[in-house]
Amino acid sequence: MNGSLLPWLASLLVLAGGAFCLLGAIGVLRLPDCYSRMHAASKAGALGAVLVLAGLAAASSGAAAMEAIFALMAVLVTAPLAAHAVSRAAYLADVKPVVGKLGNVFDDERTADAQAQSGQEPPRV
Incomplete structure (x- = not known):
């Protein structure tokens, strides 16, 4: 059975x-x-x-399990780091996100930082 x-x-x-x-590619x-x-x-x-690597480990009955685990x-390890690096590079290149009704919180931080550097007091929220 097993x-x-x-x-x-x-x-x-x-x-x-x-x-x-496939869902990621459609996204x-x-x-x-x-x-x-x-x-x-x-x-x-x-x-x-x-999931594909776990399927590979299961299909090989353990023969390629160590390679699949590595x-x-x-x-x-690399997927979140790469995503962070790409999004940070886009943000530093002033690529504007498409925002909804709530707006972009990072624009408020940039404005406050620029006003602090110029000596102005940031607006109180």
Whole structure:
């Protein structure tokens, strides 16, 4: 029974990982600005890669489990760091996000920093 369950689990993990990668790719195509696109690509792509690598470890019956675990750790470490670096670079390049009714909290911080450097008192909220 246990031997026949492992291929099904591996197939399910690989299919779920592929579905998350597909959702991330659709998010990159459909979302309005670079920040939202980066978020979709990093989160859904990382989760999809983790599920595919877990499926690989299950499908190989442990033969490639260590390699899959090392690749999984590399994805989990690098995906958030890369997403942060890309979003910070876009912010420093003054790429404006598409904001909703609540606005952009970072614009308020930049205005307060600029006023503090020029000697003006920031507005009280």
